[in-house]
Amino acid sequence: MVVGEMVQEVDLAVIGGGPGGYTAALRAAELGIKTLLIDAAPKPGGVCLHMGCIPSKALLHAAEVIYSSKSAEKIGITFGPAKIDVDALRTWKTGVIDKLSQGIVGMCKSAGVEILHGKATFQDSRSVRVDCPGESAMRIKFKHCILATGSRPVKLPKLFKNEEDINSPKVLDSTSALDLADIPKKLIVVGGGYIGLELGTVYAALGSEVTVVEMTEGLLPGADRDLVRPLANKLGEMFKAIYLNTKVNNISVTKSGVELEVSGKDVPEKLTADKVLISVGRRPNSDGIGLEATQVEIDQFGFVLSDETCRTKDKRIFSIGDISGQPMLAHRAIRQAYVAAEVLAGKPSAFDNRCVPAVVFTEPEVAWCGLTETEAKAKNISFSTAKFPWSASGRAMTIADTNGTTKVLFDPSTSLVLGVGIVGPRAGDLISEAVVAIEMGAVLEDLAVAIHPHPTLSETLNEAAMSALSRLDRQAKKDSEKQISST
Amino acid sequence: MTVEFKLPDLGEGIHEAEIIAVKVKEGEMVKEDQIIFEVETDKAVVEIPSPHAGVVAKIPVAAGQTVKVGCVMIAYDIAAKGQAAPAASPQTATPVAAQAAAQAAPVKQAVAAGNNGAQTQPATKTASGPVPATPATRRLARELGIDLHQVNASGPAGRVLKEDVMAYAAGSLESRIQPSGASNTANTANSASNTSSKTQAAAAPSMKDKYGGTSGDAAPLVALGGNNAPVEYPDFAKYGDVERLPLKSIRRKIAMNMTQAWTHIPHVTHFDEANVTELSSLVTKYEKEFSARSGDNKVRPTLTVFTIKALASALKLYPQFNSSLDENTGEIVIKHYYNIGVAVATERGLIVPVIKNVDQKSFYDIAVELADIAAKTRAGKIELERLQGGTFTLTNIGAIGGTSMSPMVNFPEAAILGMARASQKPIVKDGQIVIGTILPLAMSFDHRLADGAEAAYFVQHVVKLLEDPFKFVLEA
Numbered sequence: 001m002v003v004g005e006m007v008q009e010v011d012l013a014v015i016g017g018g019p020g021g022y023t024a025a026l027r028a029a030e031l032g033i034k035t036l037l038i039d040a041a042p043k044p045g046g047v048c049l050h051m052g053c054i055p056s057k058a059l060l061h062a063a064e065v066i067y068s069s070k071s072a073e074k075i076g077i078t079f080g081p082a083k084i085d086v087d088a089l090r091t092w093k094t095g096v097i098d099k100l101s102q103g104i105v106g107m108c109k110s111a112g113v114e115i116l117h118g119k120a121t122f123q124d125s126r127s128v129r130v131d132c133p134g135e136s137a138m139r140i141k142f143k144h145c146i147l148a149t150g151s152r153p154v155k156l157p158k159l160f161k162n163e164e165d166i167n168s169p170k171v172l173d174s175t176s177a178l179d180l181a182d183i184p185k186k187l188i189v190v191g192g193g194y195i196g197l198e199l200g201t202v203y204a205a206l207g208s209e210v211t212v213v214e215m216t217e218g219l220l221p222g223a224d225r226d227l228v229r230p231l232a233n234k235l236g237e238m239f240k241a242i243y244l245n246t247k248v249n250n251i252s253v254t255k256s257g258v259e260l261e262v263s264g265k266d267v268p269e270k271l272t273a274d275k276v277l278i279s280v281g282r283r284p285n286s287d288g289i290g291l292e293a294t295q296v297e298i299d300q301f302g303f304v305l306s307d308e309t310c311r312t313k314d315k316r317i318f319s320i321g322d323i324s325g326q327p328m329l330a331h332r333a334i335r336q337a338y339v340a341a342e343v344l345a346g347k348p349s350a351f352d353n354r355c356v357p358a359v360v361f362t363e364p365e366v367a368w369c370g371l372t373e374t375e376a377k378a379k380n381i382s383f384s385t386a387k388f389p390w391s392a393s394g395r396a397m398t399i400a401d402t403n404g405t406t407k408v409l410f411d412p413s414t415s416l417v418l419g420v421g422i423v424g425p426r427a428g429d430l431i432s433e434a435v436v437a438i439e440m441g442a443v444l445e446d447l448a449v450a451i452h453p454h455p456t457l458s459e460t461l462n463e464a465a466m467s468a469l470s471r472l473d474r475q476a477k478k479d480s481e482k483q484i485s486s487t
Numbered sequence: 488m489t490v491e492f493k494l495p496d497l498g499e500g501i502h503e504a505e506i507i508a509v510k511v512k513e514g515e516m517v518k519e520d521q522i523i524f525e526v527e528t529d530k531a532v533v534e535i536p537s538p539h540a541g542v543v544a545k546i547p548v549a550a551g552q553t554v555k556v557g558c559v560m561i562a563y564d565i566a567a568k569g570q571a572a573p574a575a576s577p578q579t580a581t582p583v584a585a586q587a588a589a590q591a592a593p594v595k596q597a598v599a600a601g602n603n604g605a606q607t608q609p610a611t612k613t614a615s616g617p618v619p620a621t622p623a624t625r626r627l628a629r630e631l632g633i634d635l636h637q638v639n640a641s642g643p644a645g646r647v648l649k650e651d652v653m654a655y656a657a658g659s660l661e662s663r664i665q666p667s668g669a670s671n672t673a674n675t676a677n678s679a680s681n682t683s684s685k686t687q688a689a690a691a692p693s694m695k696d697k698y699g700g701t702s703g704d705a706a707p708l709v710a711l712g713g714n715n716a717p718v719e720y721p722d723f724a725k726y727g728d729v730e731r732l733p734l735k736s737i738r739r740k741i742a743m744n745m746t747q748a749w750t751h752i753p754h755v756t757h758f759d760e761a762n763v764t765e766l767s768s769l770v771t772k773y774e775k776e777f778s779a780r781s782g783d784n785k786v787r788p789t790l791t792v793f794t795i796k797a798l799a800s801a802l803k804l805y806p807q808f809n810s811s812l813d814e815n816t817g818e819i820v821i822k823h824y825y826n827i828g829v830a831v832a833t834e835r836g837l838i839v840p841v842i843k844n845v846d847q848k849s850f851y852d853i854a855v856e857l858a859d860i861a862a863k864t865r866a867g868k869i870e871l872e873r874l875q876g877g878t879f880t881l882t883n884i885g886a887i888g889g890t891s892m893s894p895m896v897n898f899p900e901a902a903i904l905g906m907a908r909a910s911q912k913p914i915v916k917d918g919q920i921v922i923g924t925i926l927p928l929a930m931s932f933d934h935r936l937a938d939g940a941e942a943a944y945f946v947q948h949v950v951k952l953l954e955d956p957f958k959f960v961l962e963a
Contacts (some may be wrong), residue, residue, distance in 0.1 A: 169770070176888065348629040349626075349629075350629060352617075352629075355510045405706065414643070414644035415643070415644060416619055416645075416646075439621065440621045440622070441619025441620055441621060441642065441646040441647075441834075443644045443646075445643070472920050
């Protein structure tokens with residue numbers, strides 16, 4: 001113990017200032033719990049606000065504007081090539097972040113949540129040491145703690161011939177890519193998941209020649225193939241190349257840029273570019289925070305084990321957000337934040353949500369919730385699907401973008417809606433209706449009978465449900481005819 | 488191989504139990520018949536022995552939790568040698584009955600009775616996968632401690648509606664107090680003010696000790712029969728400190744049974760006195776000899792023992808007091824067996840164990856059995872089947888005092904006899920005032936089944952036997 005260490009006692013210490021952490025702190029304070037928010041970053045907001053969701057969506061908006069201006073040619077409007085002021089774009093993006101971050105600080109202030117900036121390390125199940133930059137360490141004793149330390153990009157140091165190269169400005173991860181230092185002429189994206197594709201889309205729009213290298217046989221592993229196909233087609237036009245089933249053997253930083261040795265079918269042995277973006281996944285920040293001094297248990301992937309109420313194996317400590325497991329998405333963390341704070345306030349709360357929606361903010365967007373075909377097949381769950389192609393949607397035609405599909409997965413015996421997948425512009429906004437439907441235990445009739453405004457893209461879900469119902473009708477008729485003919 | 492053990496049927500009318508203690512840990516090696524749980528039902532504390540030998544893989548329940556019949560209590564990893572018996576065989580499926588089997592009760596019968604009771608429960612669905620229900624409904628169920636899998640769904644695609652959860656909450660209260668068949672006479676109810684003759688006026692445990700501080704089954708009691716309109720209560724805290732405790736377990740059960748008895752049975756109480764001077768002196772004279780026979784000084788020829796025997800004789804003469812009114816069929820059910828429930832005050836509340844076939848038992852047998860059930864009931868170890876099947880209840884507050892009482896009938900029985908303290912009083916005998924021992928008696932009965940004159944004759948018969956030991960011997 002450091003001499004002169006300050007000790008502060010609180011009812012609840014929330015560690016991590018991301019969307020999970022600050023939401024938990026605000027909700028707990030609202031419920032009358034004396035709460036301290038400990039954040040290692042200088043400004044609250046976490047990865048989501050500073051290095052993830054918000055900056056990436058700001059830049060994707062810029063990309064959308066650029067693509068829209070180009071595709072306007074189709075409807076007879078020509079703008080000419082876009083002039084991009086990267087500095088101005090960066091300043092705008094930073095402004096958005098700062099404004100939101102100040103908003104969080106303001107909310108904490110008015111809720112009476114104190115924010116302590118520093119890195120927390122557990123001393124035992126009841127206290128953490130917080131090393132505050134430029135000040136002496138604090139010791140925080142808590143009755144309860146909510147762990148919300150989030151996750152960080154996986155770095156793959158072993159791929160580098162010279163391990164030092166990993167820190168080269170030519171090697172990007174999602175964080176540094178969003179800083180937008182410059183626009184490389186050629187960019188290689190390692191990893192065809194949603195982060196790689198979103199950032200690839202941004203850089204391609206800003207003028208980079210983007211090549212994607214993906215180890216598995218398709219982009220967006222885990223998502224249904226029929227939803228990925230329209231995106232893959234579009235990306236095929238947007239990117240210079242997409243190499244699937246391709247393994248990166250090593251990466252080296254050269255004077256002129258980066259060099260990747262890769263192996264796969266119909267793939268050059270060597271790929272060169274100005275910069276490389278490593279986006280092969282994220283890992284939970286459960287290491288280096290002293291969890292071994294507590295009863296908290298973590299699994300083989302580093303995720304903290306917790307129950308439906310977000311309580312870890314250490315009964316004083318809760319975990320929410322990326323550190324608590326997949327899917328590592330901000331909106332899951334936010335819901336868990338409510339659960340943990342409410343449980344601590346003695347309310348009967350539990351994370352019993354039926355689905356966590358996933359959205360890929362590419363062009364077009366891909367979104368899904370509930371059961372996917374991939375999961376249903378893996379788990380042998382019986383289901384039927386009905387699709388509505390956007391080529392038949394009036395609204396899609398009027399925005400000159402019919403590259404989309406809306407799909408409903410349902411239980412053929414009860415017509416219960418099990419899952420929905422959407423690909424197309426604004427799919428991320430459209431998916432919310434499906435989320436509510438699944439949470440409410442909706443059946444196809446509910447989606448079919450409810451009036452959807454015309455002409456909107458939301459009608460595609462309505463239409464998909466109706467086509468599913470008429471298929472069930474036809475099936476029922478067939479079955480009864482069969483019965484009649486057999487008697 | 489993993490084998491799950493579910494909370495077995497604990498006997499007729501019992502659908503859930505509160506876990507008092509979990510006796511084993513995950514990862515622990517458990518022997519067959521080792522005690523794994525201690526649970527408290529509405530009727531008794533029961534130890535649950537392990538039906539398997541193996542390593543405990545998972546215990547999804549915890550002490551303090553209330554679990555329903557069929558709820559998975561524990562999962563075992565059993566060495567895949569095939570020697571472990573599957574959970575479904577009747578012997579292993581009734582581990583609770585094993586306790587009661589000390590009484591050599593046929594195990595199969597216990598199972599059948601249990602199944603019978605289970606029929607009143609709503610059909611249970613398979614507990615796999617989430618139940619379709621809106622988030623608001625799920626929250627309500629969580630607040631009420633209800634497992635959505637147990638609730639009958641009225642929505643499309645098996646969707647459980649808010650109304651379904653409300654109905655289940657009300658229904659689970661109803662089902663706990665509803666007779667599950669003709670044989671359901673085992674309600675533990677009795678007049679809450681009465682206690683057994685053997686009860687010492689020991690220091691009462693604190694309210695918290697008795698009911699615990701944790702919130703239990705918090706559903707309101709308004710779903711009981713009678714007036715369903717919610718009652719308005721004043722703000723008690725306005726006038727001083729108050730404490731609010733959950734109404735739990737046995738206390739809750741008593742409250743429900745009393746409400747049911749009071750709302751279903753039109754009560755009338757008949758009072759009388761028995762001059763037990765002669766019987767008392769005989770008791771004093773032979774007491775030691777009687778106890779010595781069993782070697783247990785708790786086995787005594789008390790007035791309770793004689794009264795039980797007198798009741799057997801009176802019930803044969805007046806069978807309307809050994810009956811039940813079946814409101815569903817509109818029939819009077821006359822029982823040709825004479826099982827006397829004896830109210831026993833325990834720390835957890837009033838419990839009524841039953842002495843069966845008292846007409847076929849001797850004074851001595853009854854005294855032995857009475858000592859046994861009283862001790863076991865107080866210790867919370869009474870076997871479930873000894874709490875069931877009563878036809879008439881006897882309650883004795885004599886040890887505490889009182890000149891008389893107005894006991895409440897143990898629903899769905901027809902009558903209850905209360906004994907107050909037998910004490911010395913001046914009585915008139917042959918024109919002279921002499922000292923006699925007077926036992927005040929009070930019988931409450933269901934006026935739908937019998938009238939006041941019959942009750943008077945019934946009690947008079949009991950009085951005659953207690954007053955004249957020789958006649959008693961002839962009759963018994």
